[in-house]
Amino acid sequence: xxxxxLTCHAIAALPLVHTGDDLGALLVEAIQTxxxxxxxxxxxxxxxxxxxxxxxxxVELGSVTPSAFALRVAESTGKxxxxxxxxxxxxxxxxxxxxxxxxxxxxxGWVCANAGIDESNAERPDSVTLLPRDADASAKAxxxxxxxxxxxxxxxxxxxxxxxxxWREGLxxxxxxxxGIGAVLDYRGATDMGGRTLHHTVLALADAIAxxxxxxMVKGAGIPAVVVRGVSWERTTGRGRDLVRPAAxxxxx
Amino acid sequence: xxxxxLTCHAIAALPLVHTGDDLGALLVEAIQTxxxxxxxxxxxxxxxxxxxxxxxxxVELGSVTPSAFALRVAESTGKxxxxxxxxxxxxxxxxxxxxxxxxxxxxxGWVCANAGIDESNAERPDSVTLLPRDADASAKAxxxxxxxxxxxxxxxxxxxxxxxxxWREGLxxxxxxxxGIGAVLDYRGATDMGGRTLHHTVLALADAIAxxxxxxMVKGAGIPAVVVRGVSWERTTGRGRDLVRPAAxxxxx
Numbered sequence: 001x002x003x004x005x006l007t008c009h010a011i012a013a014l015p016l017v018h019t020g021d022d023l024g025a026l027l028v029e030a031i032q033t034x035x036x037x038x039x040x041x042x043x044x045x046x047x048x049x050x051x052x053x054x055x056x057x058x059v060e061l062g063s064v065t066p067s068a069f070a071l072r073v074a075e076s077t078g079k080x081x082x083x084x085x086x087x088x089x090x091x092x093x094x095x096x097x098x099x100x101x102x103x104x105x106x107x108x109g110w111v112c113a114n115a116g117i118d119e120s121n122a123e124r125p126d127s128v129t130l131l132p133r134d135a136d137a138s139a140k141a142x143x144x145x146x147x148x149x150x151x152x153x154x155x156x157x158x159x160x161x162x163x164x165x166x167w168r169e170g171l172x173x174x175x176x177x178x179x180g181i182g183a184v185l186d187y188r189g190a191t192d193m194g195g196r197t198l199h200h201t202v203l204a205l206a207d208a209i210a211x212x213x214x215x216x217m218v219k220g221a222g223i224p225a226v227v228v229r230g231v232s233w234e235r236t237t238g239r240g241r242d243l244v245r246p247a248a249x250x251x252x253x
Numbered sequence: 254x255x256x257x258x259l260t261c262h263a264i265a266a267l268p269l270v271h272t273g274d275d276l277g278a279l280l281v282e283a284i285q286t287x288x289x290x291x292x293x294x295x296x297x298x299x300x301x302x303x304x305x306x307x308x309x310x311x312v313e314l315g316s317v318t319p320s321a322f323a324l325r326v327a328e329s330t331g332k333x334x335x336x337x338x339x340x341x342x343x344x345x346x347x348x349x350x351x352x353x354x355x356x357x358x359x360x361x362g363w364v365c366a367n368a369g370i371d372e373s374n375a376e377r378p379d380s381v382t383l384l385p386r387d388a389d390a391s392a393k394a395x396x397x398x399x400x401x402x403x404x405x406x407x408x409x410x411x412x413x414x415x416x417x418x419x420w421r422e423g424l425x426x427x428x429x430x431x432x433g434i435g436a437v438l439d440y441r442g443a444t445d446m447g448g449r450t451l452h453h454t455v456l457a458l459a460d461a462i463a464x465x466x467x468x469x470m471v472k473g474a475g476i477p478a479v480v481v482r483g484v485s486w487e488r489t490t491g492r493g494r495d496l497v498r499p500a501a502x503x504x505x506x
Contacts, residue, residue, distance in 0.1 A: 005262045007259065
């Protein structure tokens with residue numbers, strides 16, 4: 001082989017995560033169980049759901065009283081009014097509401113279905129999971145733990161979730177928060193193979209890592225984390241929240 | 254290790270590609286040079302640029318006479334009027350035109366900057382590369398070649414390009430065309446770990462593969478293809494053009 005391949009290792013052996021659990025410690029153990037020793041420039045992609053559970057970002061539906069508006073939206077969408085209420089509480093803006101779907105803006109500007117609220121919580125059926133409040137902070141806490149485990153080596157963390165997107169069919173995994181690794185690789189000012197200056201070339205590297213990890217985190221597989229090895233991310237910059245494109249600069253809408 | 258990792262091998266040793274070249278043969282040779290023997294369920298991600306070059310999807314700018322509209326757009330955007338003319342010829346619709354940028358709809362409905370036209374052609378500086386006319390057909394031709402090389406084993410091909418997207422900063426690689434492998438993994442009707450039926454869960458697997466391959470195809474690296482091994486794609490369906498979401502069903506716009 002001319003160069004070592006990029007590898008993605010599924011981390012399967014994580015116990016069910018509960019509020020207050022030390023997710024970093026659980027993941028370190030699960031990574032060891034998978035036979036992996038974290039090394040410099042490894043990136044650990046962790047799905048949002050286990051992060052939210054550990055952080056207690058769970059709402060018991062029994063505690064939710066739907067507003068008048070939530071009741072009306074529930075009727076028109078066929079959704080549980082309590083879930084609609086939670087979606088509205090998490091939203092800063094409704095992007096679109098049609099055909100039984102709610103596309104919302106939430107967190108630092110994430111645009112996603114149902115404000116990212118997840119109804120599939122096997123062990124607590126009458127509850128829903130919210131997105132982390134600050135996914136960059138969530139990543140930072142895990143990153144410190146992994147880096148310590150790796151003897152101080154630079155380790156990246158990407159918190160991922162599965163989003164729909166405009167123009168294109170189907171869901172892909174994207175990055176909500178990052179630590180260690182930056183969110184983007186900025187090539188502006190660099191030159192291509194022909195010596196031409198590259199303009200407007202900012203790669204969303206953390207999103208690409210999330211998508212790669214997502215290939216192993218497919219629904220039903222029970223894979224909450226993936227160790228991605230072999231990505232050149234030394235020159236990445238920015239936080240997960242920087243992946244949200246400001247409206248004024250978004251020509252793609 | 255509990256399960257074999259997903260791996261992405263960069264295929265570097267491709268000569269400069271010219272119109273009429275047998276790209277499949279060149280790639281088979283480059284894959285062998287990289288020390289890889291294609292095996293069942295490998296996916297070869299191939300960047301659009303070498304496909305377009307082999308297919309002669311190149312326009313010499315000297316042959317282009319800009320229309321009155323192209324001249325006006327060139328003035329307002331600061332672009333070469335001949336390139337604007339080529340962009341307009343490739344576009345079915347201008348999605349947005351602002352701040353020196355042209356976001357266009359082209360091909361089967363791809364929404365991308367400059368109709369996907371690529372100006373960085375090192376060996377022919379006064380020319381631009383267009384997107385393949387039918388990227389699924391391009392993929393099909395390569396797929397047949399790779400499958401033969403692998404003794405008839407199922408091999409997937411994904412033709413990739415680097416697109417910007419709404420809502421989120423930065424570029425990611427997406428799939429334009431597929432063969433062997435389907436574009437999406439459709440989980441509708443399947444159940445989650447808690448036995449709950451999964452609704453609206455269609456994963457854009459080919460886009461995720463493109464994004465993963467893109468981690469090795471970063472600008473300036475000169476990597477036109479990546480062999481992705483370890484993706485479960487037996488149940489994927491659909492062509493690359495099916496990744497274009499019909500406007501009437503696109504709540505994310």
